[in-house]
Amino acid sequence: MKIMNMVNAINDALDIKLGEDKNVVVYGEDVGVEGGVFRVTEGLQQKYGIERVFDSPLAESGLVGTAVGMAVAGLRPVIEMQFCGFVYPGFNQIISHASRMRNRSRGLYETPMVIRMPYGGGINALEHHSESMEAIFGHIPGLKVVAPSTPHDAKGMLISAIESNDTILFMEPKRIYRAIKQEVAEGKFTIPLGKANVVSQGTDVTIVAFGAMIREVQKAIVMAKESGISVELIDLRSIYPIDRETIAKSVKKTGRIITVTEGPRSFGLGSEISQIAIEEAFLHLEAPPARVSGFDTIVPLPRGEHHYMQDPYKILYEIERIVKY
């Protein structure tokens, strides 16, 4: 065991896969010499050389598109989007090629590649640096979208992602890159993609969240407990495929569900999870599913961001409301 934050853990996962698989290459804007703007790839170029860990020209479509080419030719590229707000020039390559090359060629070609992408708000950043647009990507057939909430999960999930023969969008909650430290097993281990994690058991309300929101929900749970409300927390870990079974099982037990997500509300992940609760546990529901989410607005610049962001009180407010319904 070793104490790590999420940056260390992702770096460790990349290090392990670079070390054991010659087909793994890591590249992106400033990931080589500098080790990435968040230092996630620090030291890897020195260790594995410029052919395997390198800086790319500043072009996101180019990044994703070349990774598609490398992947069909047998490599396993892991590319970094510097911020999720910069992914959109690469969106066409994701939705038009990376997610459908296998389907288009009836299995003749695959694109085993990982697109790492820091996402989410709460870091006092410029415009385009704070979004959480998992719903847009979760809507793309052929793509897998995952997001860890702890250093341990980040390491195990990234190793699984690199070993997967699918294209994986690996969303990294940059707000907690360095905020959470925990013991992480040394060496290689994997966490299967598509399986949610029941973080804490409860009986009154189910909360489904992922990424940086887990920590906010945990704070709300402590406050709810003071009022005698018992909350079960599910860390989704995988946006798509979504773990219907774990959600259904929990809602059948608690009868209430709240989703906590950072993205805009309409057509969002919360709506999808609510629908799952309705389909799978309709007769168990004691209140309509509730959503704590961003507004259907642009994330405000830092001075106004607190209006938009989910915090423990916004979550507690919904917990109390749904329990009294």
Added chain:
Amino acid sequence: MFNEYNPLKKTIFQIIDDNGKVINKAWMPDISDDRLIKAYKDMLFARTADLQIVSYQRQGRIYTYPPNYGQEAISGATGAIIGENDWMVPAFREMGAMLAKGVTLKELFLYFMGYEDGSKFQHAKFTLPISVPIASQLLHAAGIGYAIKYNKEQKVVFGFVGDGGTSEGDFHEAVNFAGVWKVPVIFIIQNNQYGISTPTSVQTASDSLAIKSVAYGVKGIKVDGNDFFAMYKAIQESVKVCLEGEGPVLIEALTYRKGAHTTSDDPTKYRTREEEEAWDIKDPLKRMKGYLKSKKLWSDAEEEKIIPQFKEEIDRQFIEAENYGPYPKEDVFKYLYAEMPDDLKEQERQYERFLQWKAAKVK
């Protein structure tokens, strides 16, 4: 060659004239008679197939199709050079080169009849399926180029795009990435004068498309794309450059799309009869045949004899494709992921239940 025909000099690389007479002996490629005849026959086969497909489409036996008519020398020269292990990254108007890689006409027919199975090439190695989003495939070519260089392999990538595609950001990113990485990619722009209805003059203020290579620091050349010999020589030299680690290369192949953009398009709306006739004189098959006849390597009699054989073969493969059978519902679901997610499995089961209900309901 790339110095002599530097795009900044605004020259065009040509070897034969409109009648097939050699006007540039210095660069005439050394090709055996047998290979030349084969290349001509392949181009003739592609043209015969192309014209026949348009007639199948008119009969309602195949969906929308983008004809290659008039552009056969570009694919023909590529097909004569491309190796079994070289990569072919097509746009969608490269039939001859696809066939040369081992793609069958039947597979192309299946694709245009609406089966993804047509893109699961049974015999063609290292050949990507047709790419519909314009120019996006060139980035794949650059990435494949990186993999080739990374694995120290001796092979090249052919990446195709049209003149309209050079306005897309992906074209610029692809040539730029490939240039920075110095990877073995031959980018071939089929400048057939129009992006659907839009002339090249509306796409760019540049003197040529080849000249864009200069800005990216890569070799480039503007070639008479209706001159088989010029295309052959330009590609041959490009392969050499790439294998020496000095790639990529950007080739602008000047040609003319004699047919419509696709079978849904009506070119009379945007171009004149006079213009079409002026390009008829430069027809690539006519010019190559002029050369072959002057060397007594080919005759009209041989051509008349072989075309019916081609037509029979084309029809045979077409009918095989027509009888391919129903599209299994499983195929809708099973290729999205390496392993099908539970949610998708459930969607398939729900659809199956619906089909059973419908079968009972609609008798």
